[in-house]
Amino acid sequence: VMCDQTMCIPGERLCSSEQYQAGRGTYVRHGSVFATLAGRVERRKESGDNLLLIHVQSVHSQQLVPEIGAIVICKITQLSSSYAKCKILSVRGSYLNTSFRGMIRKEDVRSTNRDKVEIYKSFRPGDVVVAKVLSLGDASCYLLSTAENELGVVIALSENGDAMIPLSHDQMQCPKSLIKENRKVARPQSDYLSF
Amino acid sequence: MAGMELVSDQGYRIDGRKPSELRRIRCNMGVFTQADGSAYIEQGNTKVLAAIYGPHEASNNMRNRVCLDRGFVNCEFSQATFSSAERKKRSRGDRKGRDISAHIKQTFEAAIRTSLYPRSQIDIYLQVLHSDGSLYCACVNAATLALIDAGIAMKDYVCACSASLTKGSSLIDINHVEELAGCAEFSASILPKLDQIIYSELNGRIHQDELGLLVDAVSTGCRDIFAVIDQFVRSRLAETASYFTHS
Numbered sequence: 068v069m070c071d072q073t074m075c076i077p078g079e080r081l082c083s084s085e086q087y088q089a090g091r092g093t094y095v096r097h098g099s100v101f102a103t104l105a106g107r108v109e110r111r112k113e114s115g116d117n118l119l120l121i122h123v124q125s126v127h128s129q130q131l132v133p134e135i136g137a138i139v140i141c142k143i144t145q146l147s148s149s150y151a152k153c154k155i156l157s158v159r160g161s162y163l164n165t166s167f168r169g170m171i172r173k174e175d176v177r178s179t180n181r182d183k184v185e186i187y188k189s190f191r192p193g194d195v196v197v198a199k200v201l202s203l204g205d206a207s208c209y210l211l212s213t214a215e216n217e218l219g220v221v222i223a224l225s226e227n228g229d230a231m232i233p234l235s236h237d238q239m240q241c242p243k244s245l246i247k248e249n250r251k252v253a254r255p256q257s258d259y260l261s262f
Numbered sequence: 263m264a265g266m267e268l269v270s271d272q273g274y275r276i277d278g279r280k281p282s283e284l285r286r287i288r289c290n291m292g293v294f295t296q297a298d299g300s301a302y303i304e305q306g307n308t309k310v311l312a313a314i315y316g317p318h319e320a321s322n323n324m325r326n327r328v329c330l331d332r333g334f335v336n337c338e339f340s341q342a343t344f345s346s347a348e349r350k351k352r353s354r355g356d357r358k359g360r361d362i363s364a365h366i367k368q369t370f371e372a373a374i375r376t377s378l379y380p381r382s383q384i385d386i387y388l389q390v391l392h393s394d395g396s397l398y399c400a401c402v403n404a405a406t407l408a409l410i411d412a413g414i415a416m417k418d419y420v421c422a423c424s425a426s427l428t429k430g431s432s433l434i435d436i437n438h439v440e441e442l443a444g445c446a447e448f449s450a451s452i453l454p455k456l457d458q459i460i461y462s463e464l465n466g467r468i469h470q471d472e473l474g475l476l477v478d479a480v481s482t483g484c485r486d487i488f489a490v491i492d493q494f495v496r497s498r499l500a501e502t503a504s505y506f507t508h509s
Contacts, residue, residue, distance in 0.1 A: 074496065074499040074500065074503060076410070076419070076492060076495055076496065076499070077410060077415075077416040077417070077418055077419055078416070078417060078418025078419055078453065078454070078455040078456060079455065080455075092415065094375065094415075094417070096417075096456075101417070101418075103375055103415035103416055103417065104410075104413055104415055104416075105410045105413075105495055105499055106413075106499070107503065125413040130298065130316070130317055130379070130412060130413050130414050130415075132317050132333075132378075132379050132380065132381075132382050134380075164298055164318070165315075165316075165318040165319070166319075167318075167319050168319060203330065203380055203381055
């Protein structure tokens, strides 16, 4: 990452769009890249691209909304036989000021044996889940998926209220009572949880 | 106001300004901690607070305004009871308030990159503490600062200014007394660096030939306001930059 100390303000012309690829916080108009935020200009080499990416890092709070394909962290709020509802708390590692409603449908819980999934054996209210945004869904909530090994429950409390330890891809155990509970457990990976 | 001269023989206005002179602008950003972004602006005696919440999920009574491909702006304007000479309890949904909030919503839907915030709602709350003319303009300028503070992507700054005509010459940034004089009042919002007018409004009647004069006066005024706001934002950026490099 190359950081020069130049600051920019919304609407400022940064460079020609042939020199740099427009990243976050910028837009292209008439062949030039303009800033949309007030902040610091960063230029970065993206792997596989021969153009440098230019983006603006806001000095104030950054406003994010979940977008398709983004990794989100959410908390399960409500279960039913066909779906689990949740609150999206963070997007791409940035904490959101206000939560967004999300929903994980039964079909999207795991990638194998999709028709044998039981929501009650996958999640419990209060579980912290890493998921991926499938689509923006209908007007009421985002559709999320945990159908990858890296996605699923990362933090869960047992019935006694103790944080459980993952045993396998579908079980977690309470360290005190040694009771095993079923979950769709994630195999957390550093690039999925960048904190 | 009959018989009152808006510009004296010496060429000065009632409050001592020259015809093309703005009132003093003072501003501040980040005045509230709870809001996602906030700002305060004083243009002469007109004082406005702005607070931004969002982008967040549409609230229940706004469900019908949700767009799947872009965010929408919700604006609420209110005027304090003590803001004008006559103490008056104003309800939130009075006619003037509805008009201004609708106009500000239009202005900012044109300036914010709403496609980045699909299905979301951005709230702009405006509170007038002291009303001394050019309310719409002060509100737009305050909201611009608050949006920058909130880190919401915009195509450009939005700057607004008003102007009036008297005896064939233009007055910019008009105050309450000049508004009352009954001349035509023209206000516009521009994107100063992209050189676009995104909103204009004319109250009263003028001759077609004079419109060009008004538009020129207003765009000069907007550019002057832009210079002040720009300087403020840059100085604020430089302050936060030091913090930035350490984190």
